[in-house]
Amino acid sequence: MKLYESAATPSCRRVSIFLKLIGAEVERVQVDLKGGENITPEFQNKSASGTVPALELDDGTYISESVAICRYLDHIVPNQANLFGAPGLQSAQVEMWHRIVEFQGLIAGFQAFRNITGFYSDRENCVSEWGEESKGRAVAFLTKLDNRLAHSTYLAGDELSVADITGFLFINLMKGAFKVDIDEQYSHIQVWHNKLGAMPEFQ
Ligand SMILES: N[C@@H](CCC(=O)N[C@@H](CS)C(=O)NCC(=O)O)C(=O)O
Numbered sequence: 001m002k003l004y005e006s007a008a009t010p011s012c013r014r015v016s017i018f019l020k021l022i023g024a025e026v027e028r029v030q031v032d033l034k035g036g037e038n039i040t041p042e043f044q045n046k047s048a049s050g051t052v053p054a055l056e057l058d059d060g061t062y063i064s065e066s067v068a069i070c071r072y073l074d075h076i077v078p079n080q081a082n083l084f085g086a087p088g089l090q091s092a093q094v095e096m097w098h099r100i101v102e103f104q105g106l107i108a109g110f111q112a113f114r115n116i117t118g119f120y121s122d123r124e125n126c127v128s129e130w131g132e133e134s135k136g137r138a139v140a141f142l143t144k145l146d147n148r149l150a151h152s153t154y155l156a157g158d159e160l161s162v163a164d165i166t167g168f169l170f171i172n173l174m175k176g177a178f179k180v181d182i183d184e185q186y187s188h189i190q191v192w193h194n195k196l197g198a199m200p201e202f203q
Contacts, residue, residue, distance in 0.1 A: 001026045002056040003069075004046065006033045010106065010169040011066045012053045017165045018070045020201035022079035026055070039123055067098075070162060083162045094156040097148075098163040101155060105145065105170040108138035113177050135178060142174070142186055149188035168196045 003026045005012035019025060031037045031052050038044075038052060047054035047064040054064040055072065063069050074084055085094035114120055115131025145167065148155065155163040171193050174180040183190050196202045 001058060002029055003027065004029050004031050004043070004052055004054040004056065006031050006038075006052050009033070009052065010110075010173055011051065013169055014066045014165055015053050015055075015069050015073075017168075017201055018083065018162065019073065021081045021083060021160075021165075022074060022077050023081075024073060024077040024079075034119075036122060067102075067162070082159065083165075085156065085159075085161055090157070090159075094161040094163055097155040098161070098166060101145070101163055101167045101170060104141045105138060106166055106173070108134045108141065109170055109173045109177075112138055113173065117177070138170075138174060139178075139180060142180070142182070142189065146186040146188045149192045154192070164192075164196060165202075168193060168202060 003015065005015070005028055007013070007016070007028070007030065031043065033052065038047070038050060043054075044050050046056065046062045048062070049064040051064065053066055053069055054062055055069045056062055063072055071084065074081075083094075085091035112131050112135035114124070115126045115128060115134065117131075118126040120126070145155075152158075154160050155167050171182060171189060175182055182193065
């Protein structure tokens with residue numbers, strides 16, 4: 001197996017953290033996003049979404065989308081991490097919080113980053129107003145996240161799950177790209193984020 005990635009990006013870090021938590025490792029191939037390597041026909045043939053990460057299996061099959069990759073790895077690597085939750089209520093709660101944090105947090109953050117910085121202006125029309133609106137939505141979501149974490153140790157309940165990985169990367173984006181002061185304003189996010197950040201798998 002080979003993982004095509006751009007190691008520092010949130011979507012690739014999601015798979016890296018997941019791999020560490022299930023105690024596995026795979027061969028890596030770095031893809032130069034800024035240089036446009038992922039928009040070449042060669043890479044587009046590998047990744048259905050045209051983005052990193054993409055996992056190449058030994059039989060030549062490719063899986064793109066970080067959550068799909070995590071699900072596959074969880075299936076093939078025997079582990080007790082239970083990051084997608086036990087079948088039934090727990091997995092439904094993991095799925096619910098994962099989708100909430102992804103759709104309302106991370107995707108808004110991505111849209112803000114892409115449209116404000118123009119990082120991918122060689123391949124898409126960047127609309128700064130949409131970037132600012134998305135940033136506002138991502139910031140507004142922090143209140144919902146903080147309220148949830150006031151009542152729950154982890155996002156989906158008492159156990160660490162894939163939703164926490166995504167939430168952690170969303171907060172890193174808000175702190176890193178937009179200098180949002182989490183520590184001052186969102187005390188429950190701060191406690192949870194510090195706890196995850198102290199785990200070796202999240203570093
Ligand atoms: N939903 C996708 C998002 C993947 C994604 O947006 N990857 C970014 C890096 S974080 C990328 O490859 N960007 C290059 C581009 O948009 O051209 C996933 O979870 O894998």
